[in-house]
Amino acid sequence: MRIDPELRALRGDRTSQRKAQKALERVRDDWRNGTAREVLEELGSYGEGATFEDCPALCALFDDCAEAGQLVTALMQPMMACLSRNPLGQVPIRHQHSNGLSVLQLAYSGRAALSVLSYSELDFVPGASACFAGGERHEAVLVGSADVRMLELLAERDQSAAIDCTTRRVMAGETLRFEGREQTKSILQVHGRMVILRLSRTEEVPADACEYALEDGRLMHRASGSRQESGREMKAALLGRMGRRDAAPVLARMTREGSDHLRWQAMRECLALDSGVGFAALSDLAGNAGDPLAATAGALRAQLIETYPQLARLDETPCPA
Known part of the structure; x- marks a missing residue:
């Protein structure tokens, strides 16, 4: 050089x-x-x-x-x-x-x-x-x-x-x-x-x-127009790219607060990291009729169960993964 x-x-x-x-x-x-x-x-x-x-x-x-x-x-x-x-x-x-x-x-x-x-x-x-x-x-x-x-x-x-x-x-x-x-x-x-x-x-x-x-x-x-929320979204995406499965419970909690866009991004990353934790969080969203994301979550839940029938048992048994 x-x-x-x-x-x-x-x-x-x-x-x-x-x-x-x-x-x-x-x-x-x-x-x-x-x-x-x-x-x-x-x-x-x-x-x-x-x-x-x-x-x-x-x-x-x-x-x-x-x-x-x-x-x-x-x-x-x-x-x-x-x-x-x-x-x-x-x-x-x-x-x-x-x-x-x-x-x-x-x-x-x-x-x-x-x-x-x-x-x-x-x-x-x-x-x-x-x-x-x-x-x-x-x-x-x-x-x-x-x-x-x-x-x-x-x-x-x-x-x-x-x-x-x-x-x-x-x-x-x-x-x-x-x-x-x-x-x-x-x-x-x-x-x-x-x-x-x-x-x-x-x-x-x-x-x-x-x-x-x-x-x-x-x-x-x-x-998101909020810098704070954009930062949280980027952190969620980074945890997903890093494969931090231990962060799945944190991402699951993120699905319950913030904007719909941030919550759904957290949901996607959570599902990708840990199917058990993510599917439980998805089921909670789908079951809350007053949640703006309930219909979208319900449609995704039904689609996932159709593709992977074993997911239907996750609400009753621990995820084998």
């Missing part, structure tokens, strides 16, 4: 690296305590549930894109200057890049976040689907332009949705607002580069996020 001489030298000079990182963090903190102080104070209120209209500093950013641009410039100019002096430092702001979209999360508080999004013409690939996730978003186009689909969710069925679509070009100086789960946008083509300042807030009780194919409206993916 080739190691650049600068990196090799840095490995032997940890003090220099710490100083570089401190310098970048100082730029960020100076911005937060100076130019952005009032905005970030209101971000805290907004994240706790205050209305957008009750946050004048935030409103000003999306009433006049010039103010939004000044806020971002006040951070990025000194940050880039500091980075040029410390090229091996790490910008102390959460960031990510994927498929032509770069995101910098400038700040977050409670349910609210303030972020900069940069779309690249060369790398960006338009999506064939759209995700309706709910919440509230305000966007100010700082630089560039793009052709955009404005999407509205008209009706949802079990495995599909009716979506209204209009296409237009958005340009620097424009502001956009999306409220609720029924509205979102999809980027078609970026002209050069487009940079957006976004203020977002999740709902107090997040609804499921649903991704639909734009061609025919079919449901492609459904996920």
Whole structure:
């Protein structure tokens, strides 16, 4: 493996690296305590549930894109200057890049976040689907332009949705607002580069996020809008992939609390890990007429017994496995 001489030298000079990182963090903190102080104070209120209209500093950013641009410039100019002096430092702001979209999360508080999004013409690939996730978003186009689909969710069925679509070009100086789960946008083509300042807030009780194919409206993916519940779902799936049979009783308990989506995912993993524990939990669900999953559980139970008749005896005898 080739190691650049600068990196090799840095490995032997940890003090220099710490100083570089401190310098970048100082730029960020100076911005937060100076130019952005009032905005970030209101971000805290907004994240706790205050209305957008009750946050004048935030409103000003999306009433006049010039103010939004000044806020971002006040951070990025000194940050880039500091980075040029410390090229091996790490910008102390959460960031990510994927498929032509770069995101910098400038700040977050409670349910609210303030972020900069940069779309690249060369790398960006338009999506064939759209995700309706709910919440509230305000966007100010700082630089560039793009052709955009404005999407509205008209009706949802079990495995599909009716979506209204209009296409237009958005340009620097424009502001956009999306409220609720029924509205979102999809980027078609970026002209050069487009940079957006976004203020977002999740709902107090997040609804499921649903991704639909734009061609025919079919449901492609459904996920919990709650980070906590999504985390529990991923843990259940991980336990299943690891083959942790000892986790089956825990998964069985998970079938009794949380959203229907999480409970059913836990049920699937429990059945796969331990047929006895899983089938008992499935029978409990099927036998509770007031449970929204009762009919689905009953149908699966009947299907499993038809395929594996020995399962019918599991309610009476211990699982031989």
